[in-house]
Amino acid sequence: MANILPGSLRAASLSLALAAGFASAATAEEGEGVYFGAVTDPTVKQECSACHMAFSAGMLPASSWTAILGDLSNHFGEDASLDDKTTAAIRDWLTGNAAQPSRWMTNAADGGDTPMRITETTWWTRVHNGEVNPAAFDNPRVGSRANCAACHRGAEQGFFGEE
């Protein structure tokens, strides 16, 4: 992983963010990483992991999940439609396990409280920008900022360490 991530995430930046109250659902493990909670619902796990990993509900506030599930036919450049019943079940689980609104759960660019991408949240940009070489995301083994598991071995289990 060292070749992908030239600079490792600093313990300080995560602990600082946590101390400031980001992701109340998350718990720090000695400043080495953050536990966002695994996706335990079988439907959410199956449907939301077909194209990308099933992202932890605690990475976004409920308003974001509601907005995302409200427009699955325009899902970041793809049609990801599901039948109404499945869509509602997924929305209910994600909003029920979402992060509490906080200043870390806002859109980093405009401060809005309904960020549409995890990678545009204040917390995400705070811990990656300046820490991870942007070129690392273009590495063919990574391919996309949505491919958390390329660098975070525990991502599928909801744990994001500094690797």
Added chain:
Amino acid sequence: MMHKRKLAVLAAIAALAGATAVMAGPRDDILAGYAAEAGVTAFDAAAGKALFTGTHTGGKPETPSCTTCHTGNLTGPGKTRAGKVIEPMAVSANPQRFTDPAKVEKWFGRNCRSVLGRECSAKEKGDVITWLSSL
């Protein structure tokens, strides 16, 4: 695992029944359904290849072709835009393909709307499956 067991059970039933007729598999059933819907008796693998490998303009700019994710090498793995591996589409490389009608319909729906900006017809779906079954 489950699939294997299901196959074993099917094989056992067939043996018990002393079935001599060729058993239609789930893929044949799916194709027969599309043929009936389209009112055709045969599908066109070349047309399926053209649809699948062609570049289209009617859909979302991020996905101009089926090969954007499935790649041009259909016996090999593909990759989603988020970097997740997709199992091969060619039936020869992945015998599970096109055996679950709900899955087939779900992904033709999503992917045809993404790439073509419209639904695929029953004829087009049959053509694509026929081509991917011939590789």
